[in-house]
Amino acid sequence: MALKAVSIWGCYKPPPQLGVGVSNSHSTLIGNLRYDYDKCRKWECCCLGVLAQRATTAVEDEGPSVPPLVDSSGAADGVHQNESKGFHKDLNLLPKPLTAIDISSYPRDGSKVRVAYQGLPGAYSEDAALKAYPKCETVPCDNFEAAFKAVELWLVNKTVLPIENSVGGSVHRNYDLLLRHRLHIVGEVQLRVNHCLLGLPGVRKEELRAVAFAQCETTLSDLGAVKIAARDTAAAAQTVASNCARDTGAIASSRAAEVYGLDILAERIQDDDENITRFLVLAREPIIPGTDRPHKTSIVFSLEEGPGVLFKALAVFAMRDINLSKIESRPLKQRSLRVVDHLNEGSATYFDYLFYIDIEASMAEPRAQYALGQLQEFARFLRVLGCYPMDTVL
Template identity: 35%
Template structure:
C-alpha cells in the first residue's frame, strides 16, 4: 500500500494533463487520480494524499470553471505553481497508420485546438468525456479507424502509438496549475530552476463604501507591487456579494507588499491569503516572449 505522504492527487483519468503536471512538477511523487476537483481536495484534507494538483487557468480558454469558488473553502494552502504546455498527440492502436484514421476522439476543448491538423488529414472529431478517457476508450475498442487526441503520457499509459505530435494550432497554449497542501509554506525559496521570485495569492471582499475597490487597489500602485491577476466572482448566489481573487508578485514580508496589504485591509471586510510560493520558470519565459 502506497504511503499517503508519497501521493499527489489530481482530477481525471491517468494520462490527463493534470497527471502530466504532477509528473513535471513532482516527479518523486506517485499521482492519485480522482473523479472531481472536490475529491482531489478531500483526498488531501483527509490525509489520503499529501498534495493536490489543481488547474486554475489556460492561456487560450481562460479560467477553469468553479475553481476559484473551491480554493477559499478548501482549507488547503497554495505552496507552488506549475505551468504545463498543452502538447497534443494523435494516438492510435498499434499497427494503425495515419491514413487509416478517419475519426479522432477527445474533449471538445482539445478538438477545437487541432482544427487545422484534422482538416488537413480529413479527420472528423468525435466528442469524448475527457482526453485521457478518450485514449483509454480507443485502446480498449476494436475499431481501428478511431484515434484519440491527448497528451503523449496517455499514449504511454494505454499502449497507443503516437501517429503525430504537437499538432495543436497554438504552440504557446499553456495551463497553469496550483499545488496545494494542508499546511502553508511561506518560506522564501527558489523555484525548480533555482530562480528567485515569490508570488502571493489571496481573496478579499471590499467594504460597502463608495469606490472601495479603487481605493483598495491604490495601495498596490503607490507601493510598486505588480498585480498579475485580479478576478471577481459572485458568492452565495447573490449579485451584491462579490469576492475577488488576486495574485501579486512579492512576499508578504517585503516592505512594499506589506504596506499594500495593510492598505487593502483597511478597505476590505475579509482578506484571506491562500498561499505564498515561487513563480514557475515558464512564467518569466512567457513574459519575455510577449515583450519580444
C-alpha cells in the first residue's frame, strides 16, 4: 500500500521547486480542473505531475526529428556513425557491445542523439532505433540492463526496448525492467521483421551447406542445410563474416548484410508473413504529451483479488469512451517484483497480478487524467510508464 501514493507517473509529493512551476506558468491547464482541491487530491496529483514535468523537464524530441544537443565530453569512438554505410570488411571496426563494466568509461559525443540497444550492430533493435531517430548514433549493449544504465548515467539519450512481437507475444521480462528503472516511455516503434538469407559476397544459395540462425521458429528444412545455432540474428551474420565461410549462410536482417558486408541471397524467409515487433523508446524524462496527434498512454497496475475487480478497472475507461489498444494480465502469485518509484532505490513488492494496459488517449486530455485518478482510488499499485505519440507507419 505504501507505493500507492507514489507510483503514478508524477504522482508523488511535489518538492518545493516543482510547486513553483505549477503556480506560475501553467495556469490555463489548472483552470481546466474545475475540481475542489481537497476532494480530488489524487486526480490533481496526477495533473500536478504533468505540470511539474513541464516546469522542470527540457523537452527533447517527440519523434524522428533532429534532436537537441546534449553534453559533449569525449569523442565518438566505438559508436556507430550511421552515415558511414560502406561494407565493413574489418569487423574490428564495428562497435563492441557495452557491458556493465565498461559503461563507466564510455566516451560521449555531443553532436547527435545517441540511442542504446541490446545486441550487436545489425540487430533488429538497431533498425528500430534508426527508424525512430534516422540520424542517431546507435550504441550496442551487451544486455538490456546495460542499455537502461547507459541512459540513466547520461551516456546515451535514449534506449529502445522490444516489448512485444506479433507472433512471440509480450516480453514480461522487459516490463519488469521498466518497473525496476525510472525511465519513461517517450515513443514506440513498430518494425516489420524481415529475415534474409545472407552469404559471403558472390556466394550462391546452392553453395550453402550450413546456416547460422537465432530462432528455431524459422523453418529451414527446405534449404537442406545444417543448422548452426547463434545467439541472435546479428551474431549469426557476424559468425559468417568473421569465419569467411563460403559454405555457411546466416538468417539476419538486410541491415546486418550491410553492416557485415554480406550478400542477400533471399528475402522474407520468415515463417510468418506478418512478423512485427513493437519497441518502446525510453528516456530519462517523460515528454510533454500533446493532443495534436494520436497518443497512447501505457500503464501498469495491480488490483485487490476478486471477481469483477478488473471489470471495475475497465469501467473507468469505458465510461469515458477511452479505447484500449492493449490489455494483458500477468500472474505473479505473490512473487515479489522489484519496483522503484521516484523517491527510493526500489523495493521488493508482492503482487498477485499485474495488468498492462495501453489506452488510446493522451495524458494531456482531462478524460485520461480523470480515468487514472479514479483507477487509483482502488488500485493497489499504479504506474504510468509513459505517454507518447503512436507509431502508425509500418
